[in-house]
Amino acid sequence: GFDYDKLNIDKSPAVQRLLSLTDVLSAGPYVASLSKDDLLWRGSSNQELVYLSERYSKSDEEKWLENSPVEELMMTDNGIMRTGFKAKKGDLYKSLLRISP
Template sequence: MSADRFNVGHIEYGSEIYGPGKRTVIWFQGCSLGCKGCWNTQYQSDKPASLIPASELLETILDQGNDVTFLGGEPLQQIGNLSWLVDKLNQYGVHIMLYTGYELEEIEADPQKRELCQKVDILIPGRYRDELRDTNLLWRGSQNQPLIYLHDPQQTKDENQVEITIKPDGSVTCLGYPSEELIKHINSLDYISL
């Protein structure tokens, strides 16, 4: 994999549940942390998914005109490119939210991780803990993950949000941390009529 390319698992445009306002949400491909009960297992493998040049990913984000959220996989395992991207986005005033499975202590102990994390607006650190799963939290999956507003004055009420998209072909995408009851209900639908 080229040093100037991101390994990206998925990009969602115009989401409203991974941070405040409308956002471009980027799931990085590759994570070696292996959290038990991981919600995004499809992004754990570091095999190339979609290799996107750094400059192209920057343009994609800027062209959308939205703020951005990075998650994965593990964004900090592509830290060289991500540091460059965060610096560029800061120059354009893009609001940045970052999920990472690294604990605060691990971030503080690594100068490169610490420097990058200090440049984002909202940070959600900590490994997902299946035994602490809580679908009532805002933007987080388990109770041990703090919601840290670094440069963001618009703190929000701490409650869960789920986004359901019905595509023209009838397929349904569910983002966020839906409750088991909601997942069962969606899976029970034979069809959706509008």
């Protein structure tokens, strides 16, 4: 939920170390009124993906949108709810929906 600019100017050794070890940062606070299901690794449209290393780039996003795995599913007495991110092909999610009552 932190903006990258605020993290980047933080002089804390722990924050700077975390940033140095991060390839892609999903930055910015979650805003429920801006919530969208089709964003890659973000919950709301005000959030941004920040590429902090040379390992990945914006050009990888299309592939990730198609193949990104489900991060989290919540199973309750009332069914299955996706609380993480899913790929368009989300095989696990689709399979669970087929067997859900």
